[in-house]
Amino acid sequence: MTQNTEFDLTKHTVRELNAALHAAEEGSFTVLNTGGAHALACGLNAPLEVTLKGHAGYYAGGMNKEASVVVEGNVGTGCAENIMSGVVRVMGDASQSLGASGHGGLVVCEGSASARAGISMKGVDIVVGGDVGHMSGFMAQAGRLVVLGDAGADLGDSIYEAEIFVRGDVVSLGADCEQKPMDPAHVDALGALLRQAGLDADPASFTRYGSARTLYNFHIDNAGEG
Amino acid sequence: MSDKRSIRGFATFPEDVISEIQRAANTGVYDIRGLGARRQVPSFDDLVFLGASMSRYPLEGYREACGVDVVLGDRFAKKPIELKVPITIAGMSFGALGANAKEALGRGASAAGTSTTTGDGGMTQEERGHSNLLVYQVLPSRYGMNPDDLRRADAIEIVVGQGAKPGGGGMLLGQKITERVAGMRTLPEGIDQRSACRHPDWTGPDDLEIKINELREITDWQKPIYVKVGAARPYYDTALSVKSGADVVVVDGMQGGTAATQDVFIEHVGIPTLPAVREAVRALKELDMHRKVQLIVSGGIRTGADVAKAMALGADAVSIGSAAMIALNCNRPLYVEDYEALGTAPGACAHCHTGRCPVGVATQDPELEARLDPEMAGRRVANYLQVMTLEAQTLARANGKSHLRNLEPEDLAALTVEGASMSQEPLAGSNWVPGRP
Structure with missing residues (x-):
């Protein structure tokens, strides 16, 4: 022992x-x-x-x-x-910036998390039992942000390749964040993550969000000019 | 037959302004480029040393000692940084610069007995392996941020802003986001990368104090912690950095460089290094923290004269970025046809953002990078640091000072009204300081 x-x-x-x-x-x-x-x-x-x-x-x-x-x-x-x-x-409950810039591992918040949960996340899995505040998943690069409750305004603003799953309502999506199809593979993977987090929810009841990838390249016609 | 005397341009619309308006009209995008401000601003060139006279005894060159060493970060850290020369290498990212350039900077700095600094994107083995003293930057993006690297650094620098773009985030265009750079930053390869302008987990000086405390706890209070600010409101930013618990404050003036930023940002945001030093020192003195919290000044430092003048105004050390790149070969007239292909010329190139650096400094292209031999380039950086140090010593001895840190404002005079006003040094030949009764 x-x-x-x-x-x-x-x-x-x-x-x-x-x-x-x-x-x-x-x-x-x-x-x-x-x-x-x-x-x-x-x-x-x-x-x-x-x-x-x-x-x-x-x-x-x-x-x-x-x-x-x-x-x-x-x-x-x-x-x-x-x-x-x-x-x-x-x-x-958690205040702002839960799991900010996390590269790996698992963060579980059994209550709710405030603004900017998962900001700049880089591979961590974050599971929130309640709601998340505004600008959650801002510039999220990799990993998964799972919200069993509702999400505040501008969810996933300027998101890169992270995935966001929300079971409840989303006030609004941020720039370049869009709803994505929820395939069986996503349901299975999310179910496994929920079990790992020890939180009980039907993975099929979540909506998946990710990057529309429209902000990935600037218009740089001027790059060669002096 | 035309009479050239009758052809008159426009003061408001000179050729470069006309060209930029028409470029913007043709492309619909703003101009992005590297390095610092092109415009002339009041600088250390507006000051001169007075030298010794009846009331000041000079020291004998070569025979009488003039110390140049400096200790940084002895306010709270268990292991302060001890530099043999007061000129450090500023933060420049792997990504913006190639691995050979980072290695060369490490080699040069180590040979001279000073430190180099990481940048956005994290720490590479090349720079850690070749830098005896390495400062690890904690930036808003947290690209490549890693507690192992935090622990193997010699100091930590929290970047609030930089002189080229106070209030702006970073850019690294897709041409430089190679597989290795993308992997270090957890980004898709080839995209135009944006770095946040605010930190993800703190806002304002009260939070920063708690953040600094966390970094000290993680590193068991071993490492000096610097706070770097762009020269925006240096009096308040310095005071608030001290209040937040910084061991060292780094103030970066508007002449400081960048890897890629909008031209309008580089030229129109922030104040020059000259007034920034004076304001930062004023804040430290008012708090009775001058020399207790060290001040590093950067942004357009080029010569030993700049080093000595910054220190006479009260800085403890300086930092060089663009000048170190120039020592590596930046803007050297080699591969001139490649400059021309970019639409520029040696001496005017600021195409760091394109990744097509003709001399292999600011590139991730293997063929271009091969043009920079890290060993030879490291030697040039070491030589340059040595020359700057010797120049600064020459000036200090001429003013009767046995250590660079003993240089003082009384050793200086201003050549211009602007310089006198910004530095609060008297205009040469008078006792007049603008703004003083």
């Missing part, structure tokens, strides 16, 4: 917590009295299991690699930003 280490943030600093997590190669860690502190469990680089017992501030689980981070509360801006691999799960 893996030994669990407790960190009480009324007795330890965030710097001490992160330094200990960076030094560990394996193990289970529970963080008490999180108090909405910023930068909790960020920069992890090993297959650790970390549970934050309470709310977290900005950048919880930021740049995660390999580790599994669970937040038993709400999170502030930029949770799991630039995640490379592993899993970050938020049991409450």
Whole structure:
């Protein structure tokens, strides 16, 4: 059985917590009295299991690699930003920029996420149990953003090759984002992702969105002129 | 028979303006190009050093020491950067530049004992392998952003803006988005790539403070963290960078270059480097943080005189981008027919955006890139850095200074009213400083 280490943030600093997590190669860690502190469990680089017992501030689980981070509360801006691999799960709601620029791994928000969820995402899978705010999936390059609830205005603005799946209503699509066919292969893949995320929904009930690819090239007739 | 004396053009519509109006009318698109402002702006050329006199004793050239080293980032970082010369290589992306150019910059900077900097698109093995000191940029696009590279960098630079285009995002046209560049940036090959103008996960100085804290936590407080701003409102931007917890502030004036941006942006947004230095130093002094948070100045630095003048105004170091490219061979009269094919000429080329760089610097084309030998080019960069350093030392000794950092505003005078106003140095031969009673 893996030994669990407790960190009480009324007795330890965030710097001490992160330094200990960076030094560990394996193990289970529970963080008490999180108090909405910023930068909790960020920069992890090993297959650790970390549970934050309470709310977290900005950048919880930021740049995660390999580790599994669970937040038993709400999170502030930029949770799991630039995640490379592993899993970050938020049991409450998330503020802006959930999973921003994430390259890989899985981010699950069981509640709702605010504006710009999945902004500039580069391969991460993000699954949101509730709604997402405006400009979600802005400039999303790769990966999947899945929304079980509704999406705010300008969804997928300037999107590249990421895929967005929404079960509820979309206020409006952003520039160059369009509805795409939902083929059986997409339903199967989405079903697998929902199971991985531990969220129950019929994958066939989602609508798929992606890039119309009309912004991929400028008109550069002037490129050769001095 | 016509009388040429009677032919008169228009001050409002000179030939280049007429040409641009007609180009726009023909194509329906704006002009995109590389490098920095073509227009003449007040610069360090508007200042001169006074030299020694009855009240100032000069130091003997070659025999009396004149230090040039500088430490950057000792405010919070456990491992500040120690440079042997106060001239760094500015951030330029792999993608904008070829791998050989990045390697050459690393070789040159390492030989001179200074740092080089990544750019949009992440870190390549070529530049990490050849750069003893490498600054890793965190840009709005986060292309190629990787915590492993963050940890193996020697410093981190959060880019808020750059002098060529304060408030603008990046562009890299499809000609340069090769398979390797596309892979590093997670983009489809061959598309025209847009970089965001705002960071995805923070807005404003209060957020930036938290972002800097996160980067320090991820790197265990080892690395100096720079904040780079384009010269827009340098007094406030410097103050807010200090407030946000920066170890180093980088202020980039409008003469600074770019890989590809709209010409109208390059020429019409931002202020010149000269007033930007003065304003940044004023902010640091008012906060009692001058020399505690170091100031790096960039944008049109070309010579040791520019280095010395920037430092006399209060900078701790300078950074060069376009000048370093020129040392590599940019705009050198080689392969002239290739310049002509682009519709330009050596000395006037700003076709970085096309990927057809005749001298193999700003290209991803293997044939063109082969024209740049990274070892030889690295030697040229090292030579150039050495010459600039010797020039700056010459000027410092002439003003009686045993270290470049001891140069001071009192060593300078302005040659023009504009220069006097922007630098707050007295007009030469007088005590008059515009705006002062």
